[in-house]
Amino acid sequence: xxxxxxxxxxxxxxxxxxxxxxxxxxxxxxxxxxxxxxxxxxxxxxxxxxxxxxxxxxxxxxxxxxxxxxxxxxxxxxxxxxxxxxxxxxxxxxxxxxxxxxxxxxxxxxxxxxxxxxxxxxxxxxxxxxxxxxxxxxxxxxxxxxxxxxxxxxxxxxxxxxxxxxxxxxxxxxxxxxxxxxxxxxxxxxxxxxxxxxxxxxxxxxxxxxxxxxxxxxxxxxxxxxxxxxxxxxxxxxxxxxxxx
Amino acid sequence: xxxxxxxxxxxxxxxxxxxxxxxxxxxxxxxxxxxxxxxxxxxxxxxxxxxxxxxxxxxxxxxxxxxxxxxxxxxxxxxxxxxxxxxxxxxxxxxxxxxxxxxxxxxxxxxxxxxxxxxxxxxxxxxxxxxxxxxxxxxxxxxxxxxxxxxxxxxxxxxxxxxxxxxxxxxxxxxxxxxxxxxxxxxxxxxxxxxxxxxxxxxxxxxxxxxxxxxxxxxxxxxxxxxxxxxxxxxxxxxxxxxxxxxxxxxxxxxxxxxxxxxxxxxxxxxxxxxxxxxxxxxxxxxxxxxxxxxxxxxxxxxxxxxxxxx
Numbered sequence: 371x372x373x374x375x376x377x378x379x380x381x382x383x384x385x386x387x388x389x390x391x392x393x394x395x396x397x398x399x400x401x402x403x404x405x406x407x408x409x410x411x412x413x414x415x416x417x418x419x420x421x422x423x424x425x426x427x428x429x430x431x432x433x434x435x436x437x438x439x440x441x442x443x444x445x446x447x448x449x450x451x452x453x454x455x456x457x458x459x460x461x462x463x464x465x466x467x468x469x470x471x472x473x474x475x476x477x478x479x480x481x482x483x484x485x486x487x488x489x490x491x492x493x494x495x496x497x498x499x500x501x502x503x504x505x506x507x508x509x510x511x512x513x514x515x516x517x518x519x520x521x522x523x524x525x526x527x528x529x530x531x532x533x534x535x536x537x538x539x540x541x542x543x544x545x546x547x548x549x550x551x552x553x554x555x556x557x558x559x560x561x562x563x564x565x566x567x568x569x570x571x572x573x574x575x576x577x578x579x580x581x582x583x584x585x586x587x588x589x590x591x592x593x594x595x596x597x598x599x600x601x602x603x604x605x606x607x608x609x610x611x612x613x614x615x
Numbered sequence: 616x617x618x619x620x621x622x623x624x625x626x627x628x629x630x631x632x633x634x635x636x637x638x639x640x641x642x643x644x645x646x647x648x649x650x651x652x653x654x655x656x657x658x659x660x661x662x663x664x665x666x667x668x669x670x671x672x673x674x675x676x677x678x679x680x681x682x683x684x685x686x687x688x689x690x691x692x693x694x695x696x697x698x699x700x701x702x703x704x705x706x707x708x709x710x711x712x713x714x715x716x717x718x719x720x721x722x723x724x725x726x727x728x729x730x731x732x733x734x735x736x737x738x739x740x741x742x743x744x745x746x747x748x749x750x751x752x753x754x755x756x757x758x759x760x761x762x763x764x765x766x767x768x769x770x771x772x773x774x775x776x777x778x779x780x781x782x783x784x785x786x787x788x789x790x791x792x793x794x795x796x797x798x799x800x801x802x803x804x805x806x807x808x809x810x811x812x813x814x815x816x817x818x819x820x821x822x823x824x825x826x827x828x829x830x831x832x833x834x835x836x837x838x839x840x841x842x843x844x845x846x847x848x849x850x851x852x853x854x855x856x857x858x859x860x861x862x863x864x865x866x867x868x869x870x871x872x873x874x875x876x877x878x879x880x881x882x883x884x885x886x887x888x889x890x891x892x893x894x895x896x897x898x899x900x901x902x903x904x905x906x907x908x909x910x911x912x913x914x915x916x917x918x919x920x921x922x923x924x925x926x
Binding site: 447448459460463480481484485486488489492493495496500529532533534535536537538 | 640677678681682684685688705706707715717791792793794799804805810811812813
């Protein structure tokens with residue numbers, strides 16, 4: 371069986387977008403192209419209930435085929451790795467379900483199966499989750515209100531790399547921020563298998579004002595596309611991650 | 616998929632004492648008596664079936680529940696003492712409101728938390744439980760698994776004779792893979808003292824944290840120098856002093872297997888016994904009563920431990 375690469379955008383924000391197209395629409399676009407969009411909404415420590423603006427968090431993940439979670443700063447590390455893993459399982463389960471329907475007919479899905487059979491299939495899904503390659507493009511909201519949350523975001527990302535690098539499959543991470551200095555989105559950390567050495571890039575990440583979430587997701591899709599294009603050009607000499615048998 | 620608290624609320628509204636849960640596939644009927652606990656994935660209830668009390672775990676997260684059931688089934692095949700609760704039934708339930716749940720039924724284990732047992736009965740029990748836990752871990756590791764989410768909440772001390780047992784094995788992971796589930800305080804990755812790869816040393820780190828947690832019930836933060844913080848806290852617990860060398864080695868990932876750690880612990884027990892014997896001979900006349908008591912306790916502890924091996 372050909373081993374695939376899962377592609378995810380991990381959006382970390384604390385509020386509502388206020389510039390450009392609807393982020394749910396661009397997230398839908400990403401999903402169409404095989405990229406899952408997960409969203410983490412960070413709550414203010416004193417927030418007793420979920421602010422209205424954060425409804426967007428759920429909507430983006432829903433149309434991006436991913437997982438969303440609102441969380442206080444304190445629980446960020448554990449949430450980020452959980453959301454990423456959960457989304458992987460969800461995506462893989464989607465693949466498996468599609469295959470099952472093709473083989474067994476349209477009314478057969480994992481849910482309609484008796485518990486014993488379901489168990490066997492979940493073992494396959496688990497195996498895939500452990501061995502597949504994964505690319506995560508982290509998209510960090512660096513608008514002014516995020517300033518005091520960025521050190522925790524940094525910790526959570528290092529922690530995510532610890533969790534994912536314990537898997538057998540390979541990982542690649544990159545970090546982008548929005549808004550950038552000139553554009554809607556700006557690269558701060560290039561594709562790399564680890565996030566251990568991101569400490570240096572974090573100070574001075576904040577910028578002011580707008581939150582162009584929609585345009586940033588669109589730009590992220592482009593970055594994924596660009597990456598696979600470059601890889602296919604280099605393929606003659608190098609082994610690409612997606613091509614590995 | 617949403618992962619917020621909404622399902623828990625729905626859950627509590629649909630499953631209450633008195634609710635009857637009927638399995639969709641196997642048709643067994645379970646009457647809910649009370650809630651025993653709530654975890655990241657689902658809730659555990661005490662239920663009654665044919666006049667017997669059982670524990671029932673239920674959740675609307677089919678995926679994770681199915682993974683847990685797979686683990687319970689594999690553990691059921693491990694020889695010797697039972698490592699987790701035995702699995703009795705797995706089924707689905709559609710609530711009257713149309714929510715689809717998955718549940719499984721286990722034997723109901725009655726006991727008390729490790730920390731309250733130690734508080735009531737004294738720290739001489741520490742050694743017994745350490746050996747019992749290491750025995751179980753050894754067998755688990757030998758069968759190719761790592762416990763993963765080893766923590767105080769997942770343990771229970773059953774009575775007569777006191778035997779520590781695992782009650783939630785949801786985080787159990789195949790050796791060599793990524794740890795499936797963990798709790799920060801018990802996770803060596805959080806303390807920056809190792810990876811999250813499932814290997815025996817991962818469990819041995821959590822093992823030490825279980826005993827630390829008895830003396831720091833509110834736990835503590837890692838601070839700027841996690842390893843230093845941890846070793847200092849360990850050093851400050853007087854009842855753990857006799858075992859400090861192996862405990863420290865376990866934290867630092869220096870044991871490749873539970874058997875190795877158990878061997879060193881046994882040596883400590885043996886030497887303590889020898890010292891007591893020597894002193895006893897020397898001062899036989901002066902303080903006979905005190906030493907008889909110390910030896911008595913040690914003999915009882917080791918006796919209980921050996922007895923529990925036979926169960």
